[in-house]
Amino acid sequence: MDRRGGIILTTSRYLPGGRTAVTLTMGAVGYPRRAFLLYDSIATVSWAVYCGLLGYFGGLAFEREPIKGLLVGVGISVIVTFGLEGIRWLRRRAHRRAASHR
Numbered sequence: 001m002d003r004r005g006g007i008i009l010t011t012s013r014y015l016p017g018g019r020t021a022v023t024l025t026m027g028a029v030g031y032p033r034r035a036f037l038l039y040d041s042i043a044t045v046s047w048a049v050y051c052g053l054l055g056y057f058g059g060l061a062f063e064r065e066p067i068k069g070l071l072v073g074v075g076i077s078v079i080v081t082f083g084l085e086g087i088r089w090l091r092r093r094a095h096r097r098a099a100s101h102r
Helices: 005-012 018-028 033-061 066-100
Strands: none
Touching (some): 018 033, 033 066
């Protein structure tokens, strides 16, 4: 937290549940209040701009066909989820193979 607390706090805003876990942890370890307020402000503003622009441009793209927008959103989330789980499965498999060859 001493060296990378700011980047951890800023990026945790983008992870579901990350903001809560990181802010509680920073309070528990006594992270400096001034630095916390600075990085949390940066995180809040960047997240709000990101979400606002995403909503605006997403709304423009699917203004006439909102069902397509919904399907694209669900499709992307499913692809990302299965992609991440596939990577985890491959890494776990490689780790098991490496452990069995020792």
